[in-house]
Amino acid sequence: MAKSVIDRAVLVLTSLLCSGAATLPAASAIPTDFAPNPNVGWISVIAEYTQPPSGPGPVARDPTVPHVTNEDFRRTGRQPTIAVGDPNSPILQPWAKEQLRKHNEIVLSGKGGLSPQAACWPVGVPAFDLHGIHPLFFVQAPNEVLMIWQADHQVRHIYLTDKHSPNLKPSWFGESIGHYEGNALVVDTIGLSTKNSYIDNFRTPHTEKLHVVERFTIDPDGKNLTAIVTVEDPDTFNEPLTMQQRWFKVNAPMKETVCAENNLDYFNQGLFPVPEADKPDF
16 A cells, blocks of 8 residues: 555655754744644645736636536536636737647537646646645755645655756756745746646646746735746747735645546546556666
8 A cells, every 4th residue: 555645745854854954943943834733734726826916917718718617507507617718818929829729629629628637647837836625735844845735646846945957857847946035935946848737727838948936925814825926938928927826724634645546537538648657667
């Protein structure tokens, strides 16, 4: 049986401590404590980025395609639909508009549209911030911060340093470096692969030039976590975008979840196939 996600987190944290400082710093040494105790997690039920008060923001829903949520279904009995992004968004360059339009056609034909995460694939950055329902946990060590999404054990490593590695090979979560700035954790990410990776759940595409900066803060009352996200990709967007996501605090121990267990395309939604290794790693 697989180890629980808590065991995994403990093993990772132990590795961090052994490779860096011998002990964790005192709580007062961490400018913002995202995990005052091991049971503190953060949940969002919003799967879309919020538009900024002004200036260019993320791709919004296509205004010509009505979206029926599960809540609408409960109230009215109307068939729920999958939201699609606006392929005419002025922030998108022509190739990105066309890719989004093709994806929308698949969704509207009833042949797919769910996030790659529904088939247990990593979703990359910044789409990682849009994971909902399951809580997000933080582990803060002297030289590294872990962001652990409870569902399917997705983990981001944020190295507390001021320089990226040279000659990065693109990967699922790229390379994230960070620092504390006042009461904020500022995370800078580059080196992101384009394989099954999108900016959002509309499947807005990007290139390997994607550069993401996230600024995480906790409200003064400690009840909410906010991320202000800046996205730059000169080959996809006409100018940098600013987006926001928010979570509310929950007190519950991290649970073990197994994404790939009994998770096949039973409803013919055209899901990505569940990842499978065709050879051992040893």
